[in-house]
Amino acid sequence: MAETAPPSASAPAPSLRERKKQRTRQALIDAALDLFTERGFGAVTLDELCDSVEVSKRTFFRTFSSKEDVAMAPTQDLWAAFLDELDRTEDGPARPLVQLLHDALLRAIRRMPDDGWADRALASRRLAARTPSMDAHGLQFCDRTSRAAVEIARRRFDLADPADELRPRLAVDLLVAAFHRALERWTESGSHPTAAGLAATVEVAFAAVPESLALTATPHA
Secondary structure, eight states: OOOOOOOTSSSSSOHHHHHHHHHHHHHHHHHHHHHHHHHHHGGSSSHHHHHTTTHHHHHHHHHHHHHHHHHHHHHHHHHHHHHHHHHHOOOOOOOOOOHHHHHHHHHHHHHHTOOOOOOOHHHHHHHOOOHHHHHHHHHHHHHHHHHHHHHHHHHHHSOOOOOOOHHHHHHHHHHHHHHHHHHHHHHHHHHHHHHHHHHHHHHHHTTTTTHHOOOOOOOOO
């Protein structure tokens, strides 16, 4: 599974070998999204995908675990960056955990490369919406990422009650739910996709969370 976050601004320059690996990885992602969008996810074999980039299946499986994995790489890269940003959160005054999570996600979105990432993320999202196996893969990835976020939060922050399993996971689940609603709006907006646009939409969705919890439901007369 490809869950390695994109390098941060302070990371050392990658080696020649690492740059070659990254170029191959990016070529596989671009080819996969183009082929799957044009012909349909199920109509493209792994052999055809590898042939289009002139790499072996062995090379493919060094980077990705499946067709679903490569097709969902743009958003998986975002969440890998989120975990990295959460782990890098600077010390400061006590804040609600959900706010720390939100801030880490916004920093992760801003880290996404300005080389067409938003277009790839949009293409991936649209493919997932009509591909059941991608949807299932996304649910599994989401659960793993949520568990990892809770583990990081427990390690990095004093959460008052170390035995409390429920509230930290609910905080992560609230963030994920707000993100998915924001992603839907961003996907359906019709405007040219940008990471900044996604960040703005996430902020709107996140700001609606307290209001949704207090939303009153009055029975119809």
